[in-house]
Amino acid sequence: MSIETRALHYTYMPGSPFEKQALTDINLTIRDNEFIGLIGHTGSGKSTLIQHFNGLLHPSSGEILVGGLDVNKKETDKQELRRQVGLVFQYPEHQLFEETVERDVAFGPKNLGLSEEEIHERVLEAIHYVGLDEALLKKSPFELSGGQKRRVAIAGVLAMRPKVLILDEPTAGLDPAGRDEILTQVRALYLAHKMTVILVSHSMEDIAKLATRVIVMHKGRVAMDGTVPEVFARAAELRQMGLDVPQVTRLAEEMAKRGMPIGDGIYTVERAKSAILMQLGLLKNQKGKEGAGK
Amino acid sequence: MLKDITLGQYFPVESLLHRLDPRTKIILVICYIVSIFLANDVYTYLVLAAFTFGVIALSKVPVKLYFRGLKPLWLILLFTAAINLFLTSGTYIGGRPFLWGIGITWEGLFLAIKMALRLILLILGSSVLTYTTSPIALTDGIEKLLSPFARMGLPAHELAMMMSIAIRFIPTLIEETEKIVKAQEARGACFDHGNVVRRAKALVPMLVPLFISAFRRADDLAVAMEARCYRGGTGRTRMKQIRFSAMDLYACLVFVAYLGVLITCKVVV
Ligand SMILES: Nc1ncnc2c1ncn2[C@@H]1O[C@H](COP(=O)(O)OP(=O)(O)OP(=O)(O)O)[C@@H](O)[C@H]1O
Ligand SMILES: [Mg+2]
Numbered sequence: 001m002s003i004e005t006r007a008l009h010y011t012y013m014p015g016s017p018f019e020k021q022a023l024t025d026i027n028l029t030i031r032d033n034e035f036i037g038l039i040g041h042t043g044s045g046k047s048t049l050i051q052h053f054n055g056l057l058h059p060s061s062g063e064i065l066v067g068g069l070d071v072n073k074k075e076t077d078k079q080e081l082r083r084q085v086g087l088v089f090q091y092p093e094h095q096l097f098e099e100t101v102e103r104d105v106a107f108g109p110k111n112l113g114l115s116e117e118e119i120h121e122r123v124l125e126a127i128h129y130v131g132l133d134e135a136l137l138k139k140s141p142f143e144l145s146g147g148q149k150r151r152v153a154i155a156g157v158l159a160m161r162p163k164v165l166i167l168d169e170p171t172a173g174l175d176p177a178g179r180d181e182i183l184t185q186v187r188a189l190y191l192a193h194k195m196t197v198i199l200v201s202h203s204m205e206d207i208a209k210l211a212t213r214v215i216v217m218h219k220g221r222v223a224m225d226g227t228v229p230e231v232f233a234r235a236a237e238l239r240q241m242g243l244d245v246p247q248v249t250r251l252a253e254e255m256a257k258r259g260m261p262i263g264d265g266i267y268t269v270e271r272a273k274s275a276i277l278m279q280l281g282l283l284k285n286q287k288g289k290e291g292a293g294k
Numbered sequence: 295m296l297k298d299i300t301l302g303q304y305f306p307v308e309s310l311l312h313r314l315d316p317r318t319k320i321i322l323v324i325c326y327i328v329s330i331f332l333a334n335d336v337y338t339y340l341v342l343a344a345f346t347f348g349v350i351a352l353s354k355v356p357v358k359l360y361f362r363g364l365k366p367l368w369l370i371l372l373f374t375a376a377i378n379l380f381l382t383s384g385t386y387i388g389g390r391p392f393l394w395g396i397g398i399t400w401e402g403l404f405l406a407i408k409m410a411l412r413l414i415l416l417i418l419g420s421s422v423l424t425y426t427t428s429p430i431a432l433t434d435g436i437e438k439l440l441s442p443f444a445r446m447g448l449p450a451h452e453l454a455m456m457m458s459i460a461i462r463f464i465p466t467l468i469e470e471t472e473k474i475v476k477a478q479e480a481r482g483a484c485f486d487h488g489n490v491v492r493r494a495k496a497l498v499p500m501l502v503p504l505f506i507s508a509f510r511r512a513d514d515l516a517v518a519m520e521a522r523c524y525r526g527g528t529g530r531t532r533m534k535q536i537r538f539s540a541m542d543l544y545a546c547l548v549f550v551a552y553l554g555v556l557i558t559c560k561v562v563v
Contacts, residue, residue: 017305056476079482087480095477097502107499111482142506156481 001067001084001163001196003030003053008062010048022048024220026062035190036198037211037228041242044217046200047090050166053198054085067163083112086162090169092153093146101127101144101152102137108160119159126155131185147178154182158189164196165189171206183210204246208232208267216243229265248272303363303421304428309354310541311426316435318542322549323423329556330412330419337559339411345552346415355425363421364414371410378406433458434536437527451527459515467508474503 010023022045030036040046051057052064055071055078064071066081089095098104105126109119127134130151136144141152154170167186171179187210190197201207207214207228214231216224218241224231232238232245235253244250245267252266252275262275306312311319333342350360364371384401427435437454444450475485478499485496 051476054480056479079484082480082482089473089477089480092477094507095474095481095499095503097499097506107478107483108481111484160482 002032002065003067003085003164003196004028004065005052005059006063006065008049008052008064009060010045010052010057011060012048014060022220023052023059026222028215028222028225030196030198032196033190033194034196035187035210035212036196037207037214038198038200038217039202039204039207039214039243040217040223044241045220046217047168048220049217050087050168050198050200053164053166054082054087056087079111083160084162085164085166086157086160087166088154088157088168088170090172092157092170093141093149096141096149096153096156099140100138101132101141104141104152105155105159108156112160122159122161123155126159129158129185129189130155131181147174150174150178151182162195164198166198166200168200169202170199171201171203179206186210204232204244205248205268208246208249216241228267232267233264303359303424305355305359305425306428307354309352309426311349311353311422313541314426314545315536315538315542316427316431317439317536318538318545319423319427320432320435320439322545323420325549325553326419327416329553330415332556332560333412334408334560335563337563338556339408341552341556341559342415343411345556346419349422350418353422353426355422359425360418360421364417367413367417371413374413375406375410378402378409382406429461430458431534431536433461434532434534438536451530455527463508463511466511467504470507471500471504474500474507 005026005028008023008026009021012018012020012022026049038046038050048057052059052071053066055066055076058072066085069076069081071081096104098107102123105123106119109122114122123137124134127137132148132151132155136148136152141149144152150170154167157165165186170182170186174182183206186197186199189195199207199210211228214224214226214228215222216231216238223241224234224237232249235245235249238244248269248271249266252262252264252272255262260279262272262279266272266275330342333339350357379398379402382399382402382405384399386397386399387403424432433454436457437450440448440450440453479485483496483499485493485500487493488496
C-alpha cells in the first residue's frame with residue numbers, strides 16, 4: 001500500500017495567537033514494502049506528519065493519497081483507512097483501558113465488526129507477534145510492567161492487521177533488551193508480511209540497522225530523503241539539524257583521522273566489527289610480511 | 295472542539311492594567327459588576343459602555359478576543375432576550391398580541407435589550423480581569439484577599455493552591471484528552487456516531503485512560519512538591535511579591551470618578 005503526499009501543509013491552531021506551522025510543503029511517495037526511518041530533531045513535525053497518514057489530522061492545504069484514495073475527501077471511509085494504516089503512538093501504554101489484556105487487544109478488531117472467533121484468533125496472533133505470554137491474557141493491563149504494557153498496546157494495533165504499520169518512538173523509555181526485542185519483532189513482521197513500516201526514532205543506530213530508506217525532517221520540511229548510506233554520508237548537515245550519525249560511524253571517522261582508516265559506509269556495529277577485524281588482520285599480515293622480509 | 299475552550303485565557307502583553315495589583319483588579323471588577331445594576335436608562339448605559347470600552351482599550355488585548363469570549367454565551371443571551379421579549383406585560387407593539395395572546399410589548403423590548411446589554415457588559419468587564427491577570431497572580435490575589443479569614447479557620451492558602459493547580463492542569467488535560475481520542479480513533483473507535491447510548495459507551499475508552507493519567511499526574515506532582523519541601527502555607531514566602539502601588543491608587547481613583555459620573559447621571563437625568 002503506497003502513501004503519497006503533494007504540497008502538504010499543516011498549521012496548528014490557525015488564526016490564534018498560538019498559530020504554529022508544523023509542516024511545510026511535504027512531497028513524499030512511500031511505496032509498498034519500504035521500511036522508512038523517520039528522524040528529526042524534537043519538534044520537527046514527525047508526529048504531525050504521521051497523523052496525516054491515517055486521517056487523524058487533515059492537511060491545511062495539499063493532498064494526501066493512501067492506496068490511491070484521497071484522505072481529504074468526505075466519502076473516504078476513515079474506519080477502513082485506519083484499519084489499513086495502523087498507528088502506534090508515542091507512549092501507547094497510556095491508552096490502555098480494558099479490564100483484561102485480551103479485551104484491550106480485541107478493542108480494534110471489535111470496532112471492525114469481526115466475529116468472536118476471528119477476534120480471538122487475531123488477539124492470539126498479535127500477542128504472539130509482540131512476544132507476550134498467553135498467560136497474561138486474563139490479567140489486567142494495569143498490573144503489567146511498562147515494557148509489557150507497551151507490547152499490549154502495540155498488539156492492539158497489530159490485531160487490526162494493518163498493511164502499513166507506523167510506530168512513533170516505540171522504544172522510548174524501555175530497557176535495552178526490551179528495545180531490541182520489540183525492534184526485532186517489528187523487523188520480523190516487516191519481512192514476513194511485506195508490510196510498509198514507518199519507524200520514528202531518535203536512535204540513529206536503530207534506523208541504520210532497520211530502515212531501507214531514511215527521511216529527515218527539519219523545521220517542518222523534508223530535509224533529506226535517501227538510503228542509509230546516502231543520508232548518513234552528510235554528517236555535517238545532520239549535526240547542524242541537531243541530529244547525528246550512528247556512534248560507530250563517528251568511531252570510524254575518528255579512527256580515519258588518527259591514521260587507521262577502516263573504510264567508509266560503516267553504520268552498524270556488525271559492519272564496524274568486521275571492518276576493524278579486517279583492518280587488524282591486514283596489519284598483522286603486513287607486520288608478518290615485514291618480519292619475514294628481514 | 296476542545297481547542298475552543300479558553301479558560302486559562304491570560305493574554306500576555308504589556309499594559310497598565312497588566313501591571314496592577316491583582317487584588318485591586320479583583321475588587322474593582324466586583325464593584326464594576328455591582329455598578330452594572332445601577333444603570334437603567336440610555337445615559338447611564340452610555341456611561342457604562344464608555345467606561346467598559348475605555349478599559350478594554352487600555353488592556354491592549356485585541357477587542358476581537360473579547361467578542362470571541364461572548365460566543366459560547368449567545369444561547370443564554372438569546373434565551374433571556376426571548377423570555378423578556380415575550381413574557382413582559384405592557385402595551386403591545388402594534389396595539390394587540392399577534393397570536394394566542396402572545397405578543398411583544400414595548401416594555402418587553404426595552405427589558406430584553408437592557409438585560410442583553412447587562413450580560414454582555416458583565417462578561418466583557420470580567421474578561422478584562424482574566425485577560426490581564428495570569429492565573430498565578432489571580433490565585434495569589436485571592437489568597438491575600440482571603441487571608442484575614444484564615445484566623446477564622448478558612449484554609450485560604452490551600453484553597454488558592456488547589457485553584458492554581460486546577461487552572462494549571464486544564465490545558466494539560468485537554469491535550470491529554472486529544473491524544474487519547476486520537477489513539478483510540480487509530481484503533482477504529484468512533485466518538486461521533488450513533489445514538490446517545492452508543493456515544494456514552496464510546497466514552498469509556500477515553501475516560502478510563504484520562505482518569506488514570508490524571509491520578510498519575512496528581513501523584514507525581516505531590517511527590518515533586520514534597521521533594522521540594524512543600525509544607526503548606528505557613529511561613530511560605532513568594533518570589534513575586536504583590537504590592538499595592540501608586541498606580542493601584544490611581545486605578546481606584548479613576549473607578550471612583552466613573553462611579554461618581556454614573557450616579558450623577560442616574561440622579562440628575
Ligand atoms: N496539538 C498541538 N497544538 C499546537 N502545536 C502543536 C501540537 N502538536 C505539536 N505542535 C507543534 O508542532 C510542531 C511539531 O510537533 P511534532 O509533535 O510533530 O514534533 P515531533 O517531530 O514529533 O517531535 P518529538 O520528537 O519531540 O516527538 C512543534 O513545534 C509543536 O510545538
Ligand atoms: Mg513526536
